[in-house]
């Protein structure tokens with residue numbers, strides 16, 4: 001039955017907002033069609049089909065109460081309110097049965113509505129039931145922000161400081177210690193741990209959360225968990241032996257429990273992968289989410305989101321709004337538009353606070369999303385799909401879903417030198433349901449889909465696994481280090497042979513593999529650095545060229561999340577003038593180096609403490625230095641957060657270098673060639689020569705590329721370039737470009753190997 005929003009019969013901006021160039025007055029708002037809770041309907045449909053086993057509360061076996069005999073002392077509840085809230089979650093009703101099922105099965109697949117309490121509660125139930133007595137409980141997440149925020153939430157629920165009983169581990173940021181029993185981490189971090197501990201022996205339980213996302217890391221992890229289960233538990237799945245001698249042997253073997261969780265999972269497929277593992281369905285969601293579909297498809301989703309936001313803001317009760325958009329550009333343009341129109345609202349309306357949320361922002365910036373909303377303010381979070389799964393953003397009551405996402409896809413070239421594409425596409429049902437699930441976490445919620453119900457029903461059920469569409473080089477290098485060949489792994493979906501060949505070729509050209517596909521010492525050294533193979537190769541080359549200090553400065557910035565240079569279309573001339581002093585004629589890499597050096601120098605005394613850290617401790621001098629650096633960054637339109645993040649990455653890389661016997665202090669001063677040559681060792685596949693028309697032709701590939709307009713090398717005519725990446729938008733662009741000498745080619749092993 002069609003339903004309308006309260007204000008639908010009138011134009012959205014009947015209120016006296018200025019009439020000048022205001023898109024919201026141009027068109028009518030999308031018309032909404034109301035449906036019942038889609039997640040619930042789909043759940044029911046599946047249950048009728050018999051594809052789901054029933055909720056834990058349906059189990060008749062009384063839970064076996066196990067006295068807790070060892071392990072860390074459980075803290076007293078932090079706040080009675082939080083403990084009460086925990087008890088009200090849908091999953092709480094099935095707690096004992098759920099714990100019992102996990103005790104009886106090596107692998108459990110847990111399917112439960114968004115917000116039912118899987119991610120925050122299951123690890124705590126297992127902790128409280130003594131599962132962490134023989135090892136840690138590891139919980140993997142596809143995204144960093146989810147790992148850190150969930151660890152923070154669960155440590156509050158446990159009443160312990162973050163990094164104590166409950167901690168997290170993400171690349172370049174670890175908050176866990178000897179007392180940690182529950183550790184949230186990215187799936188990438190846990191796969192890295194396989195390098196040093198192929199049996200993941202410090203874990204008693206591994207919970208793979210949001211498994212429906214099928215990230216490359218999750219798929220590799222699942223294949224390894226299957227192997228580990230065989231080795232640690234003596235079989236793929238089934239009932240562990242718990243009587244008599246079996247119990248003793250089990251203790252010696254330190255068996256592993258695996259729990260696979262999601263709200264939108266093809267449970268049967270996961271169950272079959274783990275030899276028909278038990279499927280448990282947690283029924284019920286905490287709060288209803290009312291879903292509205294647009295009556296007609298929207299051509300301009302940014303404009304439609306703008307209108308819908310103000311419709312909510314003007315007409316609906318308090319509650320923050322979360323808008324899902326495909327990428328940073330749309331986020332920035334919608335943010336500007338919202339701010340513009342919010343200023344024109346008549347008095348009497350709450351303030352609007354916009355908060356962007358995308359992967360390139362630093363941890364501290366992302367943290368703003370979770371800060372309490374000030375009084376008489378409506379927060380509007382503009383997010384990519386990093387806000388789509390796992391997280392609870394307190395205060396969010398309304399979700400606007402544009403139905404779009406940016407998807408990375410690697411196009412492998414037949415002669416090597418493939419490239420990533422990042423294109424906007426329509427979401428699938430699983431995305432849509434997860435997005436709706438971000439409303440209704442603290443009370444009833446509303447989700448406005450800017451697409452029709454038919455469009456929703458016609459969507460694919462789930463995302464294509466990343467392993468079928470991404471570059472495999474880094475993952476294959478890590479696998480080879482633990483003696484695994486991707487083609488022999490028991491994977492849920494096998495990657496394409498072309499993608500495997502392309503990755504093998506990259507590793508061979510980098511010198512990580514020899515001509516028999518055997519891992520070389522160089523390859524092993526590359527895998528030991530927490531960097532992409534190209535950057536790791538550059539760092540290793542810098543050892544021989546005595547310029548590790550410079551290469552670490554550059555690679556740290558390239559590994560940080562945020563962009564280094566801020567852009568503002570209306571200030572292009574001012575920005576160019578401010579940066580003139582440190583833009584290097586050889587291109588973007590040395591410009592990065594100059595920027596890092598200038599920033600450091602702005603803090604006085606080279607801005608580094610005795611360890612070489614820019615972020616030294618709080619002496620008066622350091623405070624002055626910090627504020628001078630901040631001011632410098634502002635004046636030069638440089639993203640200071642990126643530089644601070646890079647500085648902490650560099651500290652960690654220095655430790656890795658020390659472990660690998662590389663002198664990270666080795667510096668070549670002002671010389672350019674050693675730095676560029678080191679980088680060229682890593683970027684040997686990313687080289688191109690100029691053509692008569694001023695574009696560039698790849699040396700190890702067929703593509704003709706242009707230099708991206710954001711590069712300091714844009715429009716420059718130089719004989720040869722290296723570049724960090726190719727991006728495909730309307731044409732193929734090289735980003736992160738430096739000019740190099742042709743004579744470098746003869747110094748690069750890759751070229752000899754290519755000819756071998």
Ligand SMILES: Nc1ncnc2c1ncn2[C@@H]1O[C@H](COP(=O)(O)OP(=O)(O)OP(=O)(O)O)[C@@H](O)[C@H]1O
Nearest residue numbers: 114115116117118119120121153263390392394441
């Ligand atoms: N940081 C937080 N602040 C406030 N409430 C929170 C927070 N994190 C979780 N909650 C509460 O706990 C509930 C359960 O969250 P949890 O993440 O465990 O659910 P879930 O079943 O894993 O959901 P999803 O499938 O969406 O990841 C939320 O609906 C919310 O009410």
